[in-house]
Amino acid sequence: MSVDREKQYMTQTETDIAFLLADATDEVEIGIAPVQAVMRGGRRRRARRWAMAAATAMVVLGGSAGATLAFAGLPGEHRAQEVAKPAPPEARHVYEPQRTEVSRGTYQGKEWHVSVQVWGAPRDENEADRQFDAMAELGVMPAEVRKPADLIGKMSFFATRGWGEEHAQQVMFNTVRKPESYAGTDLEAIATRFSSDPASSGRLVIGIVARTAQEVTCHWKDGRTSVAHPADGFSAHDDGNAIRTVDGFPTANWFVCVAPQGTVYQSAEVTK
């Protein structure tokens, strides 16, 4: 049915209500479209979605490895059943996350650090309850989870940053069920201070790139750049810019760029 034809059937009451609805919308204050806020929010959503890839892959790998370990000494005649046997929650990092330090350094005489923790997916309410409590003890709060049962079947990850004595704060995180692919020059990043403390004006960029990424270049507003390369371990000569593999996050690497003094983030890209 065409629009015109449908409109022919609009009764007087419907027409009146259509008029009133249009009039009523004048009550709302339209304001200026918050473009930057929406794009920032969208990028956070995208980061969380991309993290899904790591989530499911980790669960699958963890489950297989756990089953193999559990039955390593048994005859191989029941292999189908063996593979189906679930790994214990401890082996899946349900109650204790895998933690990886991605970067660290010193700012205004105090040490800062960026870490990523990855929690395995609880499989039932009991596991979810315990994980919920364990997360609370570590001071992290999963995304869009209102009750422990919301965690069932989902992995969680948290990138945290801390400065000095303050408790590390989560800055990029998600709780997800299904993974998405992350490849090529895909990059998702957030710009943040070293701390929520107003005394900290130092800037960090924390983000995720494909495992194939060999170089990330962060551009600052004053025209300078910082370049992060894949790194193993830490040394006294580290400048804080690094790309690292995170335990429990098999489909992407994480990176950190540190801004020079007196400037702020402009953009980041995979350059090799």
Next chain:
Amino acid sequence: MGERDNARNEEFQSFMIGRWPRLMRTAFLLTGEQHAAEDLVQTTLEQVFVAWRKVGSADDPEAYVRRVMINAHARRHRRKLKEFLAPRDDSGLVREVPDTGDRIAQADDRSALLKALAQLPPRQREAVVLRYWEDLTETQAAEAMGCSVGTVKSNAAKGIAKLRAIPGLADMVAQGGRN
């Protein structure tokens, strides 16, 4: 960020700036409240931004945006709105359907219409807003709501029947919706 990303971002920005007023009005009718409307539109556009590579090149990005907004509304605002706006009787249960008692008899301005609209069950409210404010066909409204044309017809008809019970509706129309 590459040049392609920059171009896509600029495209999204201009889309968002162009659609913002209309989306705010629609969200306001759906939610009945300024801040809830802003929240709904922002949530919707964040999701649109995430999928912009696909949405921006689609034949009808508007349809995608409507669908996202209706889903977001159903998911996030349904319960909150009822709690916020619907009156409670002595049993403490939320009543979805307005009666024609004294409360509605005071319907003599925009807020009365908004209140009556907000008291509709969410699917009826969505159907009424999409059909009579967005001016969508039943087919388009069905796509946005993820239901059949028959469901849209039924929900819109029930919604209209309840709204027409607002005393003084005819006067409101005659006066341009205001006293």
